[in-house]
Amino acid sequence: MATVPVDVQKVARCRELANAIAADVQQFIDAHTTVGVERTILRAYGAEGVSDEGVPIVNLVVDRYKEAGLLDRGIAYFLARALVRGARSVKEAAEELAYGAVMDDGTGGPTELEANAAIAPATAVALARIDHARDRRRALKLAHAPGDAPLKYVIVATGNIHDDALQSKAAAFAGADIVAVIRATAQSLLDYVPEGATTEGFGGTFATQENFRIIRAATNEATRSGGRYIHQTNYSSGLCMAEIAWMAAVEGLDMLLNDAMYGILFRDINMCRTFVDQYVSRRLIARAGIVINTGEDNYLTTADAVDKAHTVLSSQFINEAFAFRAGLREEQLGLGHAYEIDPWIEDSFLLELSQAQLVRQIFPNHPIKWMPPTKHKTGDIFFAHVHDAMFNLVGVATNQSIELLGMFSEAVHNPMLMDRYLSLKAARYVHSACKNLGDEITFRSDGRIARRAVQVLDEALEQLEEVARDGIWDAISRGAFADVKRTRNGGKGYNGVVKKHAQYVNPLLDALEAQS
Amino acid sequence: MIPKELIRAYGDRHNDGMVQMSFVLPIVPSARAREAAKIFAMEHGLADPLVATMEACAEGYTFFVVYGRSKHAVDLAAIEVPEVSTRALSRDEIEAIIKSDIGRKVVVVGACTGADAHTVGIDAILNYKGYGGDKGLESYKGFEAFNMGAQVENDQLAARARAVGADAILVSQVITQRDCHKENGKALVELIKSQGWRDEVLLLFGGPRIDHKLALDLGFDAGFGPGTKPSEVAAFVVERLREKSLVRGGLRSE
Numbered sequence: 001m002a003t004v005p006v007d008v009q010k011v012a013r014c015r016e017l018a019n020a021i022a023a024d025v026q027q028f029i030d031a032h033t034t035v036g037v038e039r040t041i042l043r044a045y046g047a048e049g050v051s052d053e054g055v056p057i058v059n060l061v062v063d064r065y066k067e068a069g070l071l072d073r074g075i076a077y078f079l080a081r082a083l084v085r086g087a088r089s090v091k092e093a094a095e096e097l098a099y100g101a102v103m104d105d106g107t108g109g110p111t112e113l114e115a116n117a118a119i120a121p122a123t124a125v126a127l128a129r130i131d132h133a134r135d136r137r138r139a140l141k142l143a144h145a146p147g148d149a150p151l152k153y154v155i156v157a158t159g160n161i162h163d164d165a166l167q168s169k170a171a172a173f174a175g176a177d178i179v180a181v182i183r184a185t186a187q188s189l190l191d192y193v194p195e196g197a198t199t200e201g202f203g204g205t206f207a208t209q210e211n212f213r214i215i216r217a218a219t220n221e222a223t224r225s226g227g228r229y230i231h232q233t234n235y236s237s238g239l240c241m242a243e244i245a246w247m248a249a250v251e252g253l254d255m256l257l258n259d260a261m262y263g264i265l266f267r268d269i270n271m272c273r274t275f276v277d278q279y280v281s282r283r284l285i286a287r288a289g290i291v292i293n294t295g296e297d298n299y300l301t302t303a304d305a306v307d308k309a310h311t312v313l314s315s316q317f318i319n320e321a322f323a324f325r326a327g328l329r330e331e332q333l334g335l336g337h338a339y340e341i342d343p344w345i346e347d348s349f350l351l352e353l354s355q356a357q358l359v360r361q362i363f364p365n366h367p368i369k370w371m372p373p374t375k376h377k378t379g380d381i382f383f384a385h386v387h388d389a390m391f392n393l394v395g396v397a398t399n400q401s402i403e404l405l406g407m408f409s410e411a412v413h414n415p416m417l418m419d420r421y422l423s424l425k426a427a428r429y430v431h432s433a434c435k436n437l438g439d440e441i442t443f444r445s446d447g448r449i450a451r452r453a454v455q456v457l458d459e460a461l462e463q464l465e466e467v468a469r470d471g472i473w474d475a476i477s478r479g480a481f482a483d484v485k486r487t488r489n490g491g492k493g494y495n496g497v498v499k500k501h502a503q504y505v506n507p508l509l510d511a512l513e514a515q516s
Numbered sequence: 517m518i519p520k521e522l523i524r525a526y527g528d529r530h531n532d533g534m535v536q537m538s539f540v541l542p543i544v545p546s547a548r549a550r551e552a553a554k555i556f557a558m559e560h561g562l563a564d565p566l567v568a569t570m571e572a573c574a575e576g577y578t579f580f581v582v583y584g585r586s587k588h589a590v591d592l593a594a595i596e597v598p599e600v601s602t603r604a605l606s607r608d609e610i611e612a613i614i615k616s617d618i619g620r621k622v623v624v625v626g627a628c629t630g631a632d633a634h635t636v637g638i639d640a641i642l643n644y645k646g647y648g649g650d651k652g653l654e655s656y657k658g659f660e661a662f663n664m665g666a667q668v669e670n671d672q673l674a675a676r677a678r679a680v681g682a683d684a685i686l687v688s689q690v691i692t693q694r695d696c697h698k699e700n701g702k703a704l705v706e707l708i709k710s711q712g713w714r715d716e717v718l719l720l721f722g723g724p725r726i727d728h729k730l731a732l733d734l735g736f737d738a739g740f741g742p743g744t745k746p747s748e749v750a751a752f753v754v755e756r757l758r759e760k761s762l763v764r765g766g767l768r769s770e
Contacts, residue, residue: 159693170574185691186631189667202631202693267633268665301636302645379742411724411742418540421573483645 002397002441004357004453010461011362017464018317021472022325028272029279033504035191035496036273037280038062038075040242044126044284044508045079045119047094050195058243059192060098071498073106077505080115081106083122090122116507123507127287133252134289140220146229147177150370150395150403152427153233157182157414159201161211165218170417172222172230174424178255178402180233181215182414183207188238188267189492193247203414207234207244212251231255233293236281237263239273239493245281249288255334255402256285260322261315262295264476265484270494271476282326283512290332293402294319297338297371299482305340305375309355310459311481312337316359317464318472320366327515330365334402338371339391347448349390354452356398357443362457370395372406384408385426392430397438403427521592533585535562538569545570545578553580561587600728600738605751607656613754614658617761621660622753624653625677626686627668630700634690635666637723641686641746650745659750670704677717684718684753687736692725698734705735718756720749 039058050056065071065078079093081104087093097104110118154176156167161181168179184201187194197214198206205211212234219230231254236245241258248256260278263269285292296312296319303311316335323333337359341348359368372391377384388406395403405427409419443449467475479485527534537557543549550567557565562584569581605613614622626638640647642663644654653661662680664673677685687704689697701721708714721731722740731739738752 170577173574184631185633186667188633202696203633203691302639416540417577418538418573418579421540421579 001399001439002357002443003361004354004443004450005445006358006361006453006457010457014314014317014457014461014464015321017461017468018314018321019324020468021318021464022321024471025275025322025473026279026325029276031500032272032276033071033074033498033500033506034242034273034276034493035062035066035071035498036240036242036277036493037509038065038071039192039240040246040280040284041074041076041506041508042079042094043243044129044246045076045094045122046090046125048091051098054195056192056195057094057098061094064098064103066496066498068103068105070103070106072501072504074500074505076119076507077106077115077503078104079122080119080505081109083118084110084114115505119507123511126508127511130249130284130287133250134287137252137254138289140223141229144223144227144229146231147175148431150400150431151177151231152424152431153178153180153231153369153402153404154420154424155180155182155404155415157204159184159203159205160199161197161205161214162199164205164211165215167417167420168215168218168230168232169222171420171424172219172226172228174421175428176230176405176420176424177228178231178233179215179219180255180257180404181205181207181211183235187240188235188263188269191239191493191496193240193243207247209247209251212247212253216252233257236285236292237295238267239263239269239277239496241274241277242281242284245284245288245290248290249284253290255291255293256281257295258282258285258292259295259336260319261476261481262298264486264491265482266295266298268486268491270491270497271473271486271488272497273491273493276497278322279326280509282323282328283509286327286329286332287512287515291334291367292323292328292332293334293369294336297336297340297369300338300340301375303483305338305342306345306351308483309351310456310463312355313359313362313456313460314463314467315481316363317460318467320363327512330363331367333363333366334369335359335363335366336369336371339373339394339406340371340375343373343376343387343390349394350448351452352391352394353398354449355456356394356400357449358453358456360398360400367401369402369404370398370400371404372410374406374410377406377408377410379411381408381412384410385422388423389426389430392427393434396431396434397441399438518593520594522589523592524589525586527585533563533587534583535586536581536583537562538579538581540573540577540579542577544576545572549578553578553582557582557584563587598728598732600740600748600752602748602752602755605747605754607651607747607750610747610750610754611656611658613758614656617758618658618754622658622684622757623660623662623680623682624684624686624753625662625664625673625680625682626688627664627673628666628688628690629668629670629673629704630689630696631667632689632691632697632700633666635663635688637690638663638665638686638688641688641722641740641744641749646746648743648745650747652746653750656750658754670700670707673704674707674711678711678713682717683757684720686720686722686749689721689723689726692723697723697725698730701731701734701736709735718753720752722749 082093182204185203233255236256565584573579646652
């Protein structure tokens with residue numbers, strides 16, 4: 001197999017630094033919770049539905065306890081006490097917390113022992129729901145083997161979940177292995193998860209639990225009729241990343257876009273909020289056996305893909321370190337990178353090949369995700385098709401695990417049926433025509449590809465040294481990633497961060513943490 | 517009467533009208549499907565259609581590539597397109613005009629309005645880094661640029677522009693599903709009109725699906741499409757401000 005030189009000691013040092021960076025943040029994470037985390041816990045315990053005004057009951061409860069200054073005890077604490085007081089179910093207990101005339105201020109009442117005993121069965125049920133969905137998905141995957149790597153990943157984005165279902169099946173028919181439903185453009189900044197099946201959305205379709213159910217059923221149908229396992233993907237990101245992780249876990253999704261820093265950089269979500277939310281979302285994801293897709297590819301859409309290639313690698317180390325701390329295994333880490341270099345730069349293909357191979361070697365057990373050109377697509381669909389073919393060639397030659405297929409209509413519109421069909425057809429051709437190319441060639445040890453790989457790893461190491469020295473908070477404030485600068489207390493969702501009480505209660509998170 | 521200037525599509529001979537079209541029909545491939553594709557092409561004005569490709573692209577759907585000779589011609593003489601009529605100015609020229617003719621910083625506020633979360637366009641124009649080697653308005657000494665980012669409501673944008681005494685407001689719209697970009701744009705113009713300060717501010721509209729004509733139709737002063745460089749926007753703003761100052765006999769003082 002063609003390889004680039006990788007200094008294992010430098011890689012070990014990168015991991016050590018990334019781990020130190022994550023350890024610093026973990027202290028903050030462990031001391032804090034968020035409104036998003038507490039809503040997730042309520043949902044996991046079985047609180048569902050919306051008020052007459054359409055507000056999710058989990059929002060009503062959490063906002064009420066937050067305003068009363070009581071959320072620092074953990075919503076599970078109050079839920080448990082409501083159960084001890086006689087609520088017949090979690091649903092009833094949640095309703096009492098939301099609407100009850102008298103608010104529990106957390107003093108007096110049942111002992112800790114009584115409260116723990118009251119909520120323990122609900123914790124077991126929540127875990128069992130995750131396990132059940134995971135096992136069912138695995139069984140289907142055993143019965144119908146997935147396609148060969150690189151797995152061909154396409155998106156659907158009609159705004160209407162029923163059209164998405166139709167298009168997902170069409171994509172599977174045309175050879176897709178993974179179908180992602182793009183989320184409505186505004187959803188990442190909503191501090192609640194919409195309810196029910198949705199048929200209107202700009203730029204994509206809302207992530208709701210019912211929509212997950214509908215699309216999962218459609219891809220399962222495609223799996224059974226085609227005899228090849230079709231993966232379903234959605235987004236655990238934005239202000240509700242943990243809630244969506246829960247929904248995806250119990251609805252049997254295979255992959256989630258989930259990144260430790262993406263929301264901070266690209267959606268201006270507060271970094272304290274994001275760090276806490278990503279941790280809890282990943283605890284759920286770890287248990288569910290879901291593969292995450294990280295978003296480093298996005299860095300190259302705002303920063304220069306040649307000069308800032310090393311920031312992708314250093315961020316991958318950081319994302320990995322955060323993920324390990326949340327109990328994820330290497331096999332669950334679809335670290336992202338992208339073919340975003342200006343195609344008209346001489347030897348741009350060589351630079352792409354170098355980076356792709358470098359990432360492959362550094363993360364050998366990870367289902368790394370190779371992202372297509374977008375930034376330099378102009379609307380010339382014929383050129384774009386050639387551009388994507390070169391991207392496909394790198395993908396197969398460097399044995400990428402997941403390949404999000406480029407669309408020639410990028411920069412024109414959301415992919416249409418024929419766009420996806422032609423893209424899949426082209427990828428099928430390149431992947432098959434060059435199936436064993438990587439095993440047949442070698443790169444010159446002193447050539448451009450090798451030298452570039454050494455340079456990128458060196459620069460990533462240098463950057464990680466800096467970030468570890470300054471801490472990630474300051475590094476992000478200086479624009480270390482994607483050329484975007486964010487402050488520690490700025491951005492959206494900061495007021496949803498709560499410092500935990502010394503007697504904070506969260507038995508579900510405790511159980512998730514105990515497993516690893 | 518202006519003489520007609522008719523042109524037709526060019527394949528490899530003058531006026532042959534050759535075009536290629538590709539489309540999907542909800543039908544399985546068959547001789548009937550091929551005929552359907554031919555008729556479909558002829559209905560679009562293609563003579564002698566050749567169905568070059570017919571392939572099943574999903575269950576019950578077929579992808580076609582068709583060549584044919586378009587019977588349509590276009591009369592160039594009858595076309596009028598408003599274009600942003602600003603001469604190209606270099607960065608130094610822009611700075612010099614601001615210094616000599618305006619005499620203070622030009623204030624611009626920009627945002628992606630409504631649900632749109634795509635800041636790539638507004639960032640390219642306003643942020644220091646710019647686009648295609650052309651630095652953004654932030655980088656000019658003569659500009660004070662405020663980038664409010666994505667998902668900004670029209671009233672927030674208007675309030676901020678008012679508060680900082682903006683000379684120009686830049687609205688970026690990337691998402692165009694169900695014409696939401698037009699709705700958002702028009703709503704801002706209406707809002708500012710209703711607040712009574714439309715004449716005091718330049719309104720610029722930009723995005724991949726925006727052109728000058730559309731922007732004018734919606735009530736903006738200019739529209740900028742894909743590939744627009746920050747310096748083009750800067751040149752437009754300073755030239756318009758200079759014209760305004762000539763008309764009014766002086767710019768508003770700080």
